[in-house]
């Protein structure tokens with residue numbers, strides 16, 4: 001078994017990195033693995049494998065990394081086949097440039113998993129996984145499986161769903177990302193909160209997985225392995241070298257907003273906040289009566305209350321905050337306290353709208369959107 005130092009090779013010769021397209025099969029059945037099976041113990045220190053009988057991460061140094069060429073910028077997606085994504089959010093915890101490609105020494109197969117923290121439920125729009133092919137590797141393809149796991153006490157728990165994919169056309173000696181947005185994957189619904197996304201790939205493929213070692217991620221990664229195809233998986237090992245894996249997740253949160261209430265059109269500007277962001281809202285009662293919400297209880301330059309039937313009975317708190325200096329967006333927060341169907345619109349000066357709604361008879365959900373309007377609007 002061979003271990004290597006954490007040294008990085010760099011080159012300025014990298015051109016555009018190929019973007020990839022994947023194809024392939026239908027979802028696999030989720031496996032009944034809870035990650036609690038234990039295998040060989042692992043000891044790693046400073047990136048060196050100390051115990052030759054155990055597995056540890058090794059760098060694949062024949063894959064060159066150029067931190068200056070916008071490594072991830074060249075990644076493109078294959079043709080979308082699923083959800084239209086007006087409010088798709090891309091989650092990544094890497095800094096865009098990998099420092100290394102790694103795999104597990106002596107493993108038959110390994111899995112790297114990363115946590116994603118979703119503010120609310122949504123539909124997957126894409127999964128990105130970035131592999132490296134060594135200079136002496138004659139196979140440009142890698143087949144892999146990616147698995148969504150529920151969170152279990154800050155680790156990957158029971159699997160939600162698993163999919164197989166193949167990245168083809170990896171460039172020799174370089175890193176390449178595959179973006180998976182097949183129709184089956186883009187039907188995957190995720191709850192809000194923590195979800196884990198693991199990538200399993202065969203060690204005998206020779207491929208390494210891209211790691212970020214100087215980025216803003218951290219404390220959200222685990223890896224495990226198995227020594228033969230039928231062997232149990234090891235327990236999850238806490239990542240100690242990488243700050244993030246190059247596993248990215250696109251989620252369409254807008255897709256979970258209830259559809260517009262029928263025959264209910266907001267027609268009246270009720271609140272006008274800083275920046276000329278206007279709030280309008282209508283509601284619909286169970287017997288079909290439609291009305292416009294009303295203001296006048298209390299409002300400031302960036303938040304206010306709305307009521308339906310009695311001015312003493314506030315139904316909704318709305319806020320539009322200037323988050324431009326934080327992330328380049330205006331933020332919209334809505335806290336309804338009603339079970340009625342409604343349509344609530346926030347309208348930007350350029351006419352762009354942001355909507356929230358509710359299904360009749362259901363306790364309405366709060367919504368906190370820190371990417372509601374770009375600040376150029």
Ligand SMILES: [Ca+2]
Nearest residue numbers: 097212213214
């Ligand atoms: Ca980096």
